[in-house]
Amino acid sequence: MPTATQSPTDLKSLARDMRVDIIRMIEAAGNGHPGGSLSIIDILTVLYWKFLKHDPKNPGWDDRDRFILSKGHACPALYAVMSKRGYFPHDELLTLRKLGSPLQGHPDRMRLPGIEFSTGSLGQGLSVAVGMAIAAKMDKKAWKTYVVLGDGEMQEGQNWEAFMSAPKWKLDNLVMILDHNNGQIDGPVDQVMDIEPLGDKLRAFNWNVQMVDGHDLAAVEKALANAQAANGKPHAIIAKTIKGKGVSFMENNIAWHGNAPKKEDADKAVKEILNG
Amino acid sequence: MAKATRESFGDAILALGETDKNLVVLDADLSKSTMTQPFMKKFPERHLEVGIAEQNMVGIAAGLALSGKTPVLTSFACFLIGRVETIRVSAAYNQTNMKLVGTHAGIGIGEDGTSQMGLEDVAAMRALPHMTVLQPADDTETKQAVAWMLQHKGPVYIRLTRQKMPDVHGPDYKWALNKIDVLWEPAKKPAKYQATIFASGGPVPHAIEAAKSLEAKGFFVRVANASTLAPFDGEAVARFGKDSQRFVTVEDHNVNGGLGSAVCEAAAERGLGVPTVRLGMHVFGESATPEQLYEKYGFTAPSIAEACLKNL
Numbered sequence: 108m109p110t111a112t113q114s115p116t117d118l119k120s121l122a123r124d125m126r127v128d129i130i131r132m133i134e135a136a137g138n139g140h141p142g143g144s145l146s147i148i149d150i151l152t153v154l155y156w157k158f159l160k161h162d163p164k165n166p167g168w169d170d171r172d173r174f175i176l177s178k179g180h181a182c183p184a185l186y187a188v189m190s191k192r193g194y195f196p197h198d199e200l201l202t203l204r205k206l207g208s209p210l211q212g213h214p215d216r217m218r219l220p221g222i223e224f225s226t227g228s229l230g231q232g233l234s235v236a237v238g239m240a241i242a243a244k245m246d247k248k249a250w251k252t253y254v255v256l257g258d259g260e261m262q263e264g265q266n267w268e269a270f271m272s273a274p275k276w277k278l279d280n281l282v283m284i285l286d287h288n289n290g291q292i293d294g295p296v297d298q299v300m301d302i303e304p305l306g307d308k309l310r311a312f313n314w315n316v317q318m319v320d321g322h323d324l325a326a327v328e329k330a331l332a333n334a335q336a337a338n339g340k341p342h343a344i345i346a347k348t349i350k351g352k353g354v355s356f357m358e359n360n361i362a363w364h365g366n367a368p369k370k371e372d373a374d375k376a377v378k379e380i381l382n383g
Numbered sequence: 384m385a386k387a388t389r390e391s392f393g394d395a396i397l398a399l400g401e402t403d404k405n406l407v408v409l410d411a412d413l414s415k416s417t418m419t420q421p422f423m424k425k426f427p428e429r430h431l432e433v434g435i436a437e438q439n440m441v442g443i444a445a446g447l448a449l450s451g452k453t454p455v456l457t458s459f460a461c462f463l464i465g466r467v468e469t470i471r472v473s474a475a476y477n478q479t480n481m482k483l484v485g486t487h488a489g490i491g492i493g494e495d496g497t498s499q500m501g502l503e504d505v506a507a508m509r510a511l512p513h514m515t516v517l518q519p520a521d522d523t524e525t526k527q528a529v530a531w532m533l534q535h536k537g538p539v540y541i542r543l544t545r546q547k548m549p550d551v552h553g554p555d556y557k558w559a560l561n562k563i564d565v566l567w568e569p570a571k572k573p574a575k576y577q578a579t580i581f582a583s584g585g586p587v588p589h590a591i592e593a594a595k596s597l598e599a600k601g602f603f604v605r606v607a608n609a610s611t612l613a614p615f616d617g618e619a620v621a622r623f624g625k626d627s628q629r630f631v632t633v634e635d636h637n638v639n640g641g642l643g644s645a646v647c648e649a650a651a652e653r654g655l656g657v658p659t660v661r662l663g664m665h666v667f668g669e670s671a672t673p674e675q676l677y678e679k680y681g682f683t684a685p686s687i688a689e690a691c692l693k694n695l
Contacts, residue, residue, distance in 0.1 A: 173450075216477060224449065228472045234439045235473060238446020238454075241431065245407075245452070252446075265469065268439035276431075 118324050121191065122152040126353045126380045128187035128200055134373035136204040139212070142363045144184040146288040146321070146348040147176075147255055151188045153327045154253060154284075163193040166220040172250050173239050175224045177232020178257035178286060179213035180365070185222075186210050194221045230263025232256065233283060237273050240281040240341075251335075253282045259291030261302040273341040274313035281341040282334045283314075286321065290350035290361050305345055314343045321346030353380050384522070385547040388584075389486040391525035392543055393418025396455060399533055400426050406533060407447055409433055409456040411440050416545075417457035417486045438466040441473050441481070448479040453533055460485030460501025460542055467507045474538040475511040482532050483508075487545045488518070489635025490664065490680060491585040493673040500668045501542070506640020508540040509613045515560070516613035518542040520587040521551045524610055527558035535560075542584060546673050549588050551608070561611040563619035567591045573603040578691035579627040581620075583609045583642045585635040586662075586682040593687035604691050609642055617649030624655035631660045631690045633682060638663035660690045 125148050133139035154174070155161075161171045176185050183203065190197050195209070202208035209219040213227025224235050236254035243250055260266065273281055285305070289296045296302060309316045315338065319330040327346065334342035350364070351357030354376040368376055400406050400422055409431045414420050423430040433440045437458055444454035456463075463470070463485045474481050488501050508516045517532065517539065519525040525543070532539045551566055566587070577597070582590035587608055594604040607623060609616070623630070630650065632643035643661030650657055662681055669676070677683050681690075 224445070225472065225477050228468060231438075231442050231445075231469060231473050234442020235446040235449070237439075238443035238448075239450050240446070241443065242447050242450030242452055245428070246450075265438045265442065268433075268436035269442065272433055272436070272439055272443070 118152050118156060121156065122149050122324070123380060123383070125152065125184070125187035125191060127377050128190070129183045130354070130368060130373050130376045130380070132183050132186065132200040132203045133367045134370065135201040136367060138365070138367045139183055139204060140180040140365050141183070141357060141368065142290060142350040142361070143178060143181040143257060143286065143288065145352045145354065145357065146350050147181050147286045148184045148187070149322045149324055150255065150284055150286065150327055150346055151184055153324055153331060155188045155192055157328055158331050159253065160250065163221065166194065170248065170250050173223050173236070173252040175226065175232045175236050175252070175254040176214060177226055177254055178229065178260055179226030181257070181286070182214045185214060189221055229257065229260040230265040233266050233269040236281055236283070237269050237278065240273070240278040241276050243280055244276060244278065251280045251282060253284065255284045255286060258285060258287045258289060258296050258302060259299070261285070261305070262300045270309065270312045270314065277339045278341045279337045279339055282331070282344065283342065284344045284346055286348050287345055288348040288350040290359065290364060292361070292364055294361065309343045313340060315340045316343045316345065318345050318347065321348035322352055353383060355379060385549045386522045387545060387547050388519055388521070388525045388543040389418045389545060391522040392484060392529055392541070393421055395526045395529035397421045397425060399530060400429065403453065403533055405451060405453045407431065407452045407454045409440050409444055409454055411435055411437050411458050411462070413458055416459070417484060419457055437462050438469040441466055441469045444481040445473040445477060445479040448481045453480055453482065455482040455484060457484040457486065459487040459499055460504040461499060464501065464504040464507045471511055475513050478513050478537055480536050481538055483538070483540045484543065485540060486543045488542045489585055490668040490676040491544055491546045491635050491673045493676060494670050496670040497667040502637050502664050502668065503640070504540070504542060505612055505636050505642070506644070509640060509645070513537055514613060515539045515611070516542070517611055518584045519610050520584060520608055521548050523550065523552045523554065523556050524558050528610065531558070531560060544585050546585060548585070551587055551591065558610065561614045561616050563607050563609050563616040566606045566608045567594055568605040569598045569603050574626070576603045576605055576627045578604045578629045578631050579623040580604060580606045580631045580633060580687065580691065581609050581642060581646050582606060582633045583612065586633040586677070586687070589677065589683050590633055590687050592684035593691065596684055597688050597691060602692065609645070612642060612645060615645045615649060617653065620646055620649040621653045621655065624650060624653070624657045627657055629658045629660065629691070631662065631687065633662040633687055635682060636663055638665055662687065662690055
């Protein structure tokens, strides 16, 4: 039975190791997005080790749960998770963004088995997740669809079309997790284009809404457990996160949105993560 | 019997929906116009009304396609290509098995005017890798193209007319992907044709009428029908280049990026050097009857005939 729900060692040390992977792969690539990768790694850790039914040896398994990283620029976090789960060897992380690598600058499903949908153009992942959840309902299948969105991405109109549409088909098999780190390229999200009050907005759109600290592994686990409820409404988890979480000089510093650390900074970051 | 190709499409999906249980149809509040209502009424469990939200429709279709369904999504051609970046990523780049149906092609829609006219859709869709672009000319061709499209794995864009189209093919016609067919040629074969007309979609019957009128005056002109616009049958262009003094292309679309461009590209790449007149839209459209607009913008037989003969 393919599954990934068996409990590994402890999630905290896994997340810590993968934070190191994120720093090292972006350092090796020479460019990439550390800030948003570090803000979602705890969420992905809980999802991929505690909830997602999948089989790294058989990525196309029909009954697998689906995961879409709509904020595709945070793919170093996803690649770290996929490598750790056995989709590809750990060494391959260092090929990120290099010619011929399956680890494209944004996830590419045609090049990397296990990627459900190629993202990078913000605003498209939730609609696709809605389509997947509808298909599961049509076929009376138990698999679920999970999607991680960025908060800056909430400014895309397509997301609101998708939020409007999911309750129409009673998609309680759909879980949207929002990485609410309040950082985007041009500044803080609440200054660039405020998306609040987000919880109220999504509740008004007929979603189940939970607010959670996105770096509290136990809290994220509890929220995801609540989101298994089959109550006829799609599930939103608004995860309050810190951009660059785990590396003090990157935290809440927009300079690290799309900037690769040079060796000196990377070493400093890794040391801090391992000591943290 | 004259029938709009959108009607032929509606008939085709209704029939194919019986056997193809993976077929799912999506609409964005235009099902009455795109002719999907019969399907919706017969297979309500496989019809999704998404409201006036085309980009969400494209995304939902991608999710359905990635889960084993064959989604067919319809809107006016202009509204679909309004979401071309969504189509670029969710359909073409992801190579999802969705079938985009753009109806109300070109100025042939008439009175509703420019904002409802799909005039740049072929250009946009031809530029997308993995996207097959089809434009059938009559009922027989549309039904076969739709059947092919549903069994083909990969994104397809099909462009359909609002206006009725007379039959230009016999009942035994066999449609094939990427094959430019000669629809009409003079009874007597000349050593050299004054022109070969490449037509697609709405203007096709007018091109035939033009060639016939020229035959009566002693000129030799053949009409070729291009129903696949991407990929493109450049070999047919090369073949016709050998015995044509000129090419005339005619399409209810902007002259840039559509059939006329495809013919010129194929000819230039093969070093043909055949002078080519491209008939199509150079400007936006306007409101009037379809017949008035076809006459004003040069898609009727007299204009096409003139393009075959006038000094270049």
